[in-house]
Amino acid sequence: MRPRHLVGVIVATSLLAVTTGDWISAKDWPQWRGEERLGLWTETGILEQFPENGLKETWRVPVRAGYSGPAVADGRVFVLDYVETEPRTMDGTERLLVLDEETGQELWRHEWATTYRMLMFTYATGPRATPTVDGDRVYITGSTGRIFCFDVETGAVIWEKDTVAEYDTNIPIWGTSSAALVDGDLAIFVVGGEPDGLVMAFDKRTGQEVWRAIESRTEMGYHQPNIIEAGGVRQLIVWHPRGLAALDPQTGELYWEEPFEGRANLTIADAVRSGSYLFVSGFYSGSMMMRLDLDRPGAIPLWKGSSSRVLDDDGVEIAEEGGLHTIMTTPLVVGDYIYGIGSHGQVRGLLAESGERVWEADGLTNRERWGTAYFVQHEDRYFVYNENGELIIAQFNPEGFVEYDRTHLIAPTSNSGYGGSRVGTARRARHGYSDRLVVWAHPAYANKHIIVRNDEEVVRYSLASEDY
Numbered sequence: 122m123r124p125r126h127l128v129g130v131i132v133a134t135s136l137l138a139v140t141t142g143d144w145i146s147a148k149d150w151p152q153w154r155g156e157e158r159l160g161l162w163t164e165t166g167i168l169e170q171f172p173e174n175g176l177k178e179t180w181r182v183p184v185r186a187g188y189s190g191p192a193v194a195d196g197r198v199f200v201l202d203y204v205e206t207e208p209r210t211m212d213g214t215e216r217l218l219v220l221d222e223e224t225g226q227e228l229w230r231h232e233w234a235t236t237y238r239m240l241m242f243t244y245a246t247g248p249r250a251t252p253t254v255d256g257d258r259v260y261i262t263g264s265t266g267r268i269f270c271f272d273v274e275t276g277a278v279i280w281e282k283d284t285v286a287e288y289d290t291n292i293p294i295w296g297t298s299s300a301a302l303v304d305g306d307l308a309i310f311v312v313g314g315e316p317d318g319l320v321m322a323f324d325k326r327t328g329q330e331v332w333r334a335i336e337s338r339t340e341m342g343y344h345q346p347n348i349i350e351a352g353g354v355r356q357l358i359v360w361h362p363r364g365l366a367a368l369d370p371q372t373g374e375l376y377w378e379e380p381f382e383g384r385a386n387l388t389i390a391d392a393v394r395s396g397s398y399l400f401v402s403g404f405y406s407g408s409m410m411m412r413l414d415l416d417r418p419g420a421i422p423l424w425k426g427s428s429s430r431v432l433d434d435d436g437v438e439i440a441e442e443g444g445l446h447t448i449m450t451t452p453l454v455v456g457d458y459i460y461g462i463g464s465h466g467q468v469r470g471l472l473a474e475s476g477e478r479v480w481e482a483d484g485l486t487n488r489e490r491w492g493t494a495y496f497v498q499h500e501d502r503y504f505v506y507n508e509n510g511e512l513i514i515a516q517f518n519p520e521g522f523v524e525y526d527r528t529h530l531i532a533p534t535s536n537s538g539y540g541g542s543r544v545g546t547a548r549r550a551r552h553g554y555s556d557r558l559v560v561w562a563h564p565a566y567a568n569k570h571i572i573v574r575n576d577e578e579v580v581r582y583s584l585a586s587e588d589y
Contacts, residue, residue, distance in 0.1 A: 150565035150572075151194040151254040153300045155497070158347045158391065160451065162499045162566040168586045170514065171528040176582035177589070179570060180225030184218060186576040187247030188298075188535070190563035194254035196222045197273060198565075198572060200579050201261060203237075203247035211237040215248055215263045219276065222568070225581065229276035235265045241294045246535055246576060249298035249343075251563065253308075255325065260308050264296035268310060270328060280328030288314030288321070291340055293386060298343040302357075304370045307331060309357065313341030320346065320359055322373060332373035335359065335366060342388035349394045352376075352418040358394075360401050362386040365411065367418065376418040381409045381425065390447050395454035398473055402426075402447040404464045408476060424476045444476050445469050449493045449561065453503075453517060460517040466492025468522060480521050485513065487557065491537055495563050504566070508559040509533055512571065533558040534576040 154160040185202040192199040198220040205213040215235050219228045237245035250262040258279060259271050266284040271277065284290040284297075290313045299311035308325040312318050312333075319335035344360040348370055357370040366378040384405035393400045397415055402408040407426035414420060426444030445452060445461045452461030458479070459471040466488035470480045486492040486507050494507040502525070505513040510531040516523045537559045565572040569585035 148568050149194045149254075150567040151192055152302075153190070153251040153253070153345050154391065154451070154563065155566065158302075158345065160495075160497045162497050162504070164566075164569055166569060166586050167499060167584050168589055170526045171512075172589050175528050176530070176571075176584065179223075179581040179583060181578055181580045182220060182225040182227075183577065184574060184579050185216070185247065186535070187249075187574070188561050189248040190251045191565045191572045191574055191579060192252040192254050192259075193222060193565045193567035193572060195273065197228065198222050198225075198579070198581075199252040199254060199259055200574060201248035201250075201252060201263075203264070211240075211242065211245055213237065215267070217252065217259075217261055217269070217271065219273070220579070222581075231269070231271060231276055231278070233263070233267060235263060235267065237264065237296075239292050240264065240296050243536060244295050249296050250300040253301040253303055255303040255308075258325070260301035260303065260325075262297055262300060262310065266290045266292050266297050266312075268301075270308070270325070279326075282328060284312050284314065288312055288318050290314055291337070293340040293343065295343065297341070298389075299341070299345055302346055302348070304348060304357075307371070309346065309370065311341050311344065311346060311359070313337050319361055320357075320368065320373070322370075334368050334373035334375065335361060338363065340386040342383060342386050344388045345391050347391060349399070351394070351413045352415060354418045356418060358392045358399070360388045360392050362388055365392065365399075365401055365409065367420065377420050379409070379411060379420065379422055382406060387448070389449050391451040393452055393454045395456075395473075398423075398454050400452065400454050400459060400473070402445045402452055402461060404441075404446045404448045408445045408447075410473065410476060423474070426476045441465065443478060445471055448491050450495065453496055455517065458519050460522070462486060462492055462494055464492060465490055470517070470519060470521070479519060482521060484524060485515070489537075489557065491559075493559070493561060497566060504571075506530075506564050506573070508537075508561060510560045510573070510575070530571070530582060531560060531573045531575050531578070531580055533560045535559050535561055
């Protein structure tokens with residue numbers, strides 16, 4: 122495979138070290154960022170570069186609006202969307218659509234009435250959280266706090282909860298976004314229940330509450346919790362608007378917590394672990410690196426990055442200084458380096474030990490506010506899916522990144538909402554900014570295919586080398 126584009130300075134020829142542990146044998150993509158939420162795709166027989174005429178399409182099926190990525194398990198594709206029933210009322214119906222993985226034929230659907238009147242209207246597009254499939258059940262979270270457990274074969278509702286009515290949940294302004302995490306007999310949700318149920322665990326079969334943890338003082342944030350093993354125990358990692366916490370996933374007991382405020386409650390990107398490093402990054406907060414204690418369940422802050430920003434003469438934000446200020450892109454920690462995308466689309470490499478920036482480049486997104494792409498590791502390279510609907514093959518290392526190839530998969534259809542209410546239309550136009558269209562739904566990589574969606578359709582393409 123020969124690179125089509127070199128980005129940054131000259132790239133070292135050594136392969137990237139695999140820092141996320143042993144390769145996981147898995148073909149399906151049953152939840153957010155795949156098996157164990159590692160953003161790791163382990164199948165073999167995948168193409169090395171894209172054909173000139175693009176990828177082979179298996180099927181294309183109409184859907185409606187949503188930011189939720191698809192999940193794939195046992196021959197089924199699970200997709201959430203939203204249909205507004207009356208124009209401009211923000212009243213509508215959320216839906217779970219279940220499709221045959223090979224044909225795209227609809228197998229069943231379930232619908233429920235909701236209203237998006239409590240959400241920021243610019244982003245009142247559809248569900249955010251990826252479905253979580255566990256054996257014969259699938260768990261979903263709607264944008265307004267509805268939780269369901271379905272039978273994957275029949276679509277029958279096994280149990281459900283309205284978290285606003287039952288737990289006094291304060292729905293975040295950009296909608297409930299955290300997907301269910303199944304661990305053993307538990308289904309763990311970020312609920313935001315008042316007063317002490319920011320995180321809650323339920324019996325996955327019955328929906329009965331098992332434990333609750335962390336006081337709810339603000340909105341719940343938008344983080345996807347994950348489980349790591351460190352200090353001789355399994356730790357449930359939750360980044361909430363006041364700090365980074367580690368809990369016992371079976372009891373909810375707090376192991377440790379480090380204050381790290383997420384301004385505007387924008388705790389979005391996943392916490393990333395590599396060895397003793399545990400890293401989080403947010404737009405307004407900058408970044409924080411924790412050093413995990415490998416002998417007992419504990420951690421100490423190694424460094425906390427700056428949240429300083431660069432404004433132009435009119436007070437319009439044009440960049441972030443230093444470190445990494447990600448918005449939705451989960452960064453990478455590879456060896457002693459961090460690689461990620463800042464909110465303005467900059468690709469940056471940092472020293473993991475200090476947070477010092479070692480390089481910056483463009484090329485993976487449109488360089489505007491809220492720049493977003495999703496990294497998935499495959500062997501010694503990364504598949505990067507950006508907000509323009511493009512799939513890129515790349516490598517990252519201490520000297521820069523190499524783009525090997527890219528192809529376009531799906532049209533951006535969601536409004537990016539650049540600038541919000543604080544930046545007027547005239548000022549945006551004067552500075553060349555716009556409410557550009559984006560695609561902000563994480564793809565699924567399953568059975569040698571990629572499945573992507575926007576607000577109009579879901580499409581399955583082959584990435585199998587034997588198909589080209």
